[in-house]
Amino acid sequence: MRYLPLSDADRSAMLQVVGAGSIDELFKDVPAEARLTGPIHGLPMHASEMAVERHMIALSRKNMAAGDVPFFLGCGAYKHHIPASVDHIIQRGEFLTSYTPYQPEIAQGTLQMMFEFQTQVARLLGCEVANASMYDGSTAMWEAILMGHRITRRNKTIVSSGVHPHYVNVATTMAKFTGDALDTSLPELDATSDVERLLGKIDGETSAVVVQYPDILGRITDLTPIAEAAHAAGALLIAVITEPVALGLIKSPGEMGADIVVGEGQSIGVGLQFGGPYVGLFACREKHVRQMPGRLAGETVDAEGKRGFVLTLSTREQHIRREKATSNICTSSVLCALAFTAHLTLLGEKGLRQLAQLNHARACEVAARLVAIPGVELVNDGFFNEFTLRLPVEARPAVHAMVERGVIGGISLGRLYPGIDALQNGLVVAVTETATDADIDALEAALKEVVR
Amino acid sequence: MTVNPSGWRPSTPANAEGEAQTVTGNRALMLEEPLIFEMDGADTTGVDFDEFLPGTGSGTSEAGGGAGVTGSSPPPSALRAATSPSRGGSRIGGLERTAPIGLPGLSEPETVRHYTRLSRQNYAIDLGLFPLGSCTMKHNPRLNEKVARLPGFADVHPLQPQETVQGALQVINELAFWLLDLTGMHGVAMSPKAGAHGELCGLLCIRAALEARGDKREVVLVPESAHGTNPATAAFAGYRVENIPANAAGRVDLDALTSRLGPDVAAVMITNPNTCGLFEPDMKRISDAVHAAGAFVYCDGANFNAIVGKVRPGDLGIDAMHINLHKTFSTPHGGGGPGSGPVVVSEALAPYGPLPFAAKMPDGSFKIVEEESAAEMHPETFGRMTAFHGQMGMFTRALTYILSHGADGLQQVAEDAVLNANYILRSLEDVLDAPFAGSGPCMHEAIFSDKGFADGVSTLDLAKAMIDEGFHPMTMYFPLVVHGAMLIEPTETESKAGLDQFIAALRSIAERARAGDPAMKAAPVHAPRRRLDETLAARKPVLSFRQPAPDAASAGLKEPVGGG
Secondary structure (H helix, E strand, C coil), X not given: CCCCXXXXXXXXXXXXXXXXXXXXXXXXXXXXXXXXXXXXCCCCXXXXXXXXXXXXXXXXXXXXXXXXXXXCCCCCCCCCCCCHHHHHHXXXXXXXXXXXXXXXXXXXXXXXXXXXXXXXXXXXXXXXXXXXXXXXXXXXHHHHHHHHHHHHCCCEEEXXXXXXXXXXXXXXXXXXXXXXXXXXXXXXXXXXXXXXXXXXXXXXCEEEEEEECCCCCCCCCCCHHHHHHHHHCCCEEEEEECCHXXXXXXXXXXXXXXXXXXXXXXXXXXXXXXXXXXXXEEEECHHHHHHCCCCCEXXXXXXXXXXXXXXXXXXXXXXXXXXXXXXXXXXXXXXXXXXXXXXXXXXXXXXXXXXXXXXXXXXXXXXHHHHCCCCCEECCCCCCCEEEEECXXXXXXXXXXXXXXXXXXXXXXXXXXXCCHHHCCEEEEECCCCCCHHHXXXXXXXXXXXXX | CCCCCCCCCCCCCCCCCCCCCCCCCCECCECCCCCHHHCCCCCCCCCCCCCCCCCCCCCCCCCCCCCCCCCCCCCCCCCCCCCCCCCCCCCCCCCECCCCCCCCCCCHHHHHHHHHHHHCCECCCCCCCCCECCCCCCCCCHHHHHHHCCHHHHCCCCCCCHHHEHHHHHHHHHHHHHHHHHHCCCEEECCCCCHHHHHHHHHHHHHHHHHHCCCCCCEEEEECCCCCHHHHHHHHCCCEEEEECECCCCCECHHHHHHHCCCCEEEEEEECCCCCCCCCCCHHHHHHHHHHCCCEEEEEHHHHHHCCCCECHHHHCCCEEECXXXXXXXCCCCCCCCCCCCEEECCCCHHHCCECEEEECCCXXXXXXXXXXXXXXXXXXXXXXXXXXXXXXXXXXXXXXXXXXXXXXXXXXXXXXXXXXXXXXXXXXCCCXXXXXXXXXXXXXXXXXXXXXXXXXXXXXXXXXXHHCCCCCCEECCCCCCCCCEEECXXXXXXXXXXXXXXXXXXXXXXXXHHCCHHHHHXXXXXXXXXXXXXXXXXXXXXXXXXXXXXXXXXXXXXXXXXX
């Protein structure tokens, strides 16, 4: 038992101090009929490090790693190169094995890093303040909708059809139970998103409009008119971001009038990890900060007047307010936030812009080459590093046929929107800096074959 | 000394002992570290990019403009912005960012040094005992970290075609299987992102089950000693919360609970072992009474570490319980997340569990049951709680841990955790008031009150004095049912020698508290910071860095701008 320091001699000596004849006496409150006598049935006995490692390596080899094949998937999770030093930093034991910084005198490392993260996120999203992270983008979006209800004291939210369907489904699930009204709709394979629909729906009962930027099909919409219309009706604009690298190149939602900006920070520093853990971003106007969920680090001084940081405004939180809290969230995603902030610190403004330009240039190149394939059309007018193609065949079988050719070529809208006929030929292709020329050649060749 | 643009300088310590000032403000290994925004990084980057020359791919394209040139990409050369217009031209559509963002950059050496210096201001499990009751701060095995970083796990996209992720789905399925085995439950939802998210999942299952039978119930009963997440979650799920008192023995008042049950009660949320560190011996009777009243039992599994391999929640009549993989199953806390909170459920609730999950098919392959296959495979699901499939990185770590310990090891985990806690309880009960010591052994954590402290000395003072002794304080002022509560959970990964050292330190501090040592008010004096002014932080919130006005550039705190 390599993780258990006690020896049998220790155990005997300790039992004597405790005044128990056996370990079982310590479990006497557990009713005898429910107590297990032997080791739990079914589970194997303990194993060596080498044996466990071997088993797990074998399982890992049953997966196709994104780095091993030409790879073009996005839709809320992006493959970017992460500098080696980022993983070194998050594996520092003092970060990895520390707790929520409730004891600030011995948690300044985490608290200062949170403060830096909050500042970076606020600036990147174009807002005044940001929290120290949420579970992920989808749960952050639902929390933003609820926060909107607290601010406007209305409970009707209009969700753009361009929002990631998983995000919409999370909100729909939750709204079903809380009685909040959500107005949702399905996207169409069209160059423009549903701005007109949104503008037509906003009225005096609207709490917020939720728009994704760039959206699920990769389209980029100017949020200014939506923000203006929402504000004129006393409503909020909530913007959702799933690819923050885009903000190195395009205007931030905050600049265009969004009141709350949430999103998924995975693409900076975190890696794919089959969907989690990720890091939810959450930013808003300073005047609304007391309605914001999640943890916040704030600046203060210590007894000697030295600058330091603490968790603050925690009267919003469950451990203080219990059933009156703004949210039940307790754990956030601090280690992923550390990966995000360390990667963004390495990039800096200059590096983020370069990275964004590189992504965009790569994506433009791929789009130009794929639309040259007979029968393949580009849906988007504008995009950042992800765009949607209309194939002459159903996209779902095309994706599997490309896998057979060793290419992971895109996400079929049929998987995201099962049973919606109008979307079955849609293929979403994401191109990042990791795509080599050879990868692009392979994608082009594979798609050519499968749409024939 | 370099003067950074903001004019920030490390402040010089001038503490009670009046140590000599240093030029840098640093003392030996105690290093002051500025914010990244206070370093000269406006035009720095620590990342090099490949050049990208469009149209150099070897594929030939039927599109006009730039015939394909044979050859691979050029070798990486000096850093150059990849601004070359591609044949697609820019497709941003007039929304280019024009204003600067304000993100500083640092070279790699500066970055590594910055975060390494920051890390040294943190206490961590790797440095010592972390006796936080209800949080199970056990050792984080490094094999878990190694496994989670295998490319086949770390570099896999959640929406990859399912034939390319069979190993990942097998991990989820295997972990689910062992969690069910250890809990004796019927089904498990793997997607919740953390404990509180798991609580929400359990309550939504309960809500869906009640709605399915046309039963509209509005109240959830929560014991006074519950974690704050319990009432917050119940409210978040749309329920009204009512408290159930504890009895003098630190357990749920059975009479108060049973007399409150009725047709309006949807669920009771119990923590077992409870937050006083005690097992609820009447658990089965509570469950039977709750079921007889048509309601469900939710169990907060935060303290599962005390009973893993010793008793199965399923045998106690529990309907839903979340499992904190970052507590019982050793995944790292990471300064406050990410966690992972799978929820095991009874047969009555299983049909309503969330999407997605990994199912094993008759042919031995694995399939993600999500929106597409829900209608045929899981028609009564309440829906989705998160994008994608949950905290995969935590699943690999937790499975690695379970297989390492095995059935015998996990049982030993619970036994050693309980033994360590009782050892602390009995070694300190003569100097610290242990309100439930007479109730018999504790489980995985020992609870003490501030009774007997001299006037003017608080639990907070004792906690801060522990910092000077090199320990992280215990959980303070929780649960609310004990005055000035101190909740100590040593976990099973502490050696006897380590516990003895901790006990000796705590004895000495407890004696100082009883004697009213005024120096305790000043603690800590040996930490990177003295006590911090939390009132100021809340009254004038400064939540992000603002460039100070040039004339305000001096040491110490700038006058905060704005405020909530």
